[in-house]
Amino acid sequence: xxxxxxxxxxxxxxxxxxxxxxxxxxxxxxxxxxxxxxxxxxxxxxxxxxxxxxxxxxxxxxxxxxxxxxxxxxxxxxxxxxxxxxxxxxxxxxxxxxxxxxxxxxxxxxxxxxxxxxxxxxxxxxxxxxxxxxxxxxxxxxxxxxxxxxxxxxx
Amino acid sequence: xxxxxxxxxxxxxxxxxxxxxxxxxxxxxxxxxxxxxxxxxxxxxxxxxxxxxxxxxxxxxxxxxxxxxxxxxxxxxxxxxxxxxxxxxxxxxxxxxxxxxxxxxxxxxxxxxxxxxxxxxxxxxxxxxxxxxxxxxxxxxxxxxxxxxxxxxxxxxxxxxxxxxxxxxxxxxx
Numbered sequence: 113x114x115x116x117x118x119x120x121x122x123x124x125x126x127x128x129x130x131x132x133x134x135x136x137x138x139x140x141x142x143x144x145x146x147x148x149x150x151x152x153x154x155x156x157x158x159x160x161x162x163x164x165x166x167x168x169x170x171x172x173x174x175x176x177x178x179x180x181x182x183x184x185x186x187x188x189x190x191x192x193x194x195x196x197x198x199x200x201x202x203x204x205x206x207x208x209x210x211x212x213x214x215x216x217x218x219x220x221x222x223x224x225x226x227x228x229x230x231x232x233x234x235x236x237x238x239x240x241x242x243x244x245x246x247x248x249x250x251x252x253x254x255x256x257x258x259x260x261x262x263x264x265x266x267x
Numbered sequence: 268x269x270x271x272x273x274x275x276x277x278x279x280x281x282x283x284x285x286x287x288x289x290x291x292x293x294x295x296x297x298x299x300x301x302x303x304x305x306x307x308x309x310x311x312x313x314x315x316x317x318x319x320x321x322x323x324x325x326x327x328x329x330x331x332x333x334x335x336x337x338x339x340x341x342x343x344x345x346x347x348x349x350x351x352x353x354x355x356x357x358x359x360x361x362x363x364x365x366x367x368x369x370x371x372x373x374x375x376x377x378x379x380x381x382x383x384x385x386x387x388x389x390x391x392x393x394x395x396x397x398x399x400x401x402x403x404x405x406x407x408x409x410x411x412x413x414x415x416x417x418x419x420x421x422x423x424x425x426x427x428x429x430x431x432x433x434x435x436x437x438x439x440x441x
Contacts, residue, residue, distance in 0.1 A: 134436060134439065134440065135440075137436060138433070138436050138437070138440065141430070141432060141433045141436065142433065145303040145304055145305075146304055146427040146428065146430070147304065147427065147428050148304055148426050148427060148428070149357045149426060149427065149428050150357075151355050151356075151357055151358065152357070152358045153329060153355060153358055153382060154355070198402070202346075202398065202402065205398050205401070206395070206398060209394060209398070213394070228315055228393060228394065229314055229315065229393060230312070230314060230315060230316065230317055230393035230396075231393065231396070234396060234397075234400075235317070235320065235415055235416050235417055236414065236415065236416035236417075237400065237413075237414070237415040237416070238412075238413070238414050238415075239404060239407065239412075239413045239414075240412050240413075241326070241407045241408060241409050241410050241411040241412060241413070242407070242409050243409055243410065244409055254365045254366055254368070255365065255366040256363060256364050256365030256366055256373065256376065257364055257373070258361050258362070258363055258364075259361065259362045259364065260359065260360070260361055261360045261361065261362050261378075262357070262358070262359045262360050263360075264429065265428045265429070266428060266429050266430065266431055267428040267429070267430045
């Protein structure tokens with residue numbers, strides 16, 4: 113008769129002790145702040161920093177240096193013109209938009225209020241970049257597969 | 268009694284503070300303590316302004332995506348759009364295998380790395396949003412995939428390391 117009683121007590125105590133241990137572990141793990149995954153792009157691999165290979169370029173002739181400087185100046189001017197054109201385009205867009213909204217407000221207040229509101233259907237917005245070589249129409253690709261080999265970091 | 272042969276400057280004497288020099292040195296920056304990674308509050312935005320938006324740029328080419336991200340960041344600065352955060356998502360590596368013409372062995376074709384940069388903006392007005400989209404699209408380089416969506420907690424959690432032990436314990440507890 114005494115044995116089943118012992119089993120109950122011991123079990124309950126053991127269970128309680130286990131629970132407390134688990135709670136302590138949980139507290140400890142939760143205390144540690146979550147860490148960000150390190151980004152491999154920003155870590156230079158060691159093999160590029162330990163090598164002794166140094167590139168020695170041939171000296172430039174003065175004509176070549178002159179040509180390069182003039183080319184750089186032309187490129188700077190081209191880029192400046194491009195940037196100014198972009199700024200002008202943005203200004204024009206904003207101005208025409210404001211004018212259109214003004215006219216709309218004069219026409220009807222309701223439509224103006226509806227136009228000012230934010231568009232819920234705009235986001236999420238996805239677009240693929242243009243490609244040099246669009247896919248060929250009659251191309252038969254060989255069979256294959258893609259394996260994801262990203263390193264999984266755990267804390 | 269009074270101490271003889273003591274060179275202390277008394278506070279009433281004109282020589283008080285004669286040896287001070289620390290105020291002339293440049294100020295020492297206090298040591299930075301490791302900041303805990305905490306999620307910032309996500310704003311939902313008003314009816315006329317969008318809340319936190321993520322501009323995510325993905326590509327296989329690192330230089331292109333990096334330069335495009337810099338361009339977008341500068342553009343937002345120029346247009347006085349508040350940029351909350353500008354970070355990089357972890358790089359994904361894919362191994363592409365293809366089946367040889369004669370034979371059943373898979374051969375390694377290439378190892379591709381996918382890079383992603385994210386720029387988080389806040390308070391974009393509803394009238395300016397289509398203009399901004401137009402500019403970004405017209406300057407999109409080839410091979411760079413653009414995605415604009417609202418920032419969520421899940422996006423932030425995907426940047427953190429996985430904690431399998433914590434999750435196991437939580438599962439056991441409940």
